[in-house]
Amino acid sequence: MKILSLLLFFVTFVFSSSINFESSLQEAKEEAIKKNRPLMIMYSTPTCPECNYMKKKVFKDKEVSSYANKNFVSVVMDINENKKELPFKFIGIPSFFFVDARTMTLLDKSLGGMREKEFLSVLKKVDK
Structure with missing residues (x-):
């Protein structure tokens, strides 16, 4: 039972320290309007090494994920999949x-891993 409790705690902790991503631009836009926060849109592909580094390492950093989740949607x-929807x-x-x-007005942008x-x-500069 203790092992199960520890495992559950660990899994919860691991998943809680990551940036929360909406499943579509429309959902993200609606959520951002509701929460009165700016959108953070990341363009990526599954085979992009720098994109995967950001997703696996940077977005799981506790300070980064906490700040992003608190201040952005x-x-x-x-x-490749969303070519026609890219704003x-x-x-x-x-x-x-x-x-x-x-308004879908661009506040700032950044390129690269x-x-x-x-x-x-970058997040703090945008959030000023």
Whole structure:
């Protein structure tokens, strides 16, 4: 029983320290409007090494995930699957777009993979 409790705690902790992503741009937009937060849109592909680094390492950082979940509503868009739905042009991936959800006005953008502290700085700069 103790092992099961510890396992449940560990699984809950692991999943709670990650950025929460909405399943679609429309859902993210609605949630951002409801919570009065900006959108963070990440353009990605499953085979992009820097994108996968961000998802597996940076987004699981406790400080990054906590800050992002508190201040943004986030969504990942696969550039191959969502070509017609991509709201902004891009020159590479990962691309991050920070957007006013009500007007879909671009507030800021960032290109490329980065380490935890650098990404946290980007988030804080946008959130000012």
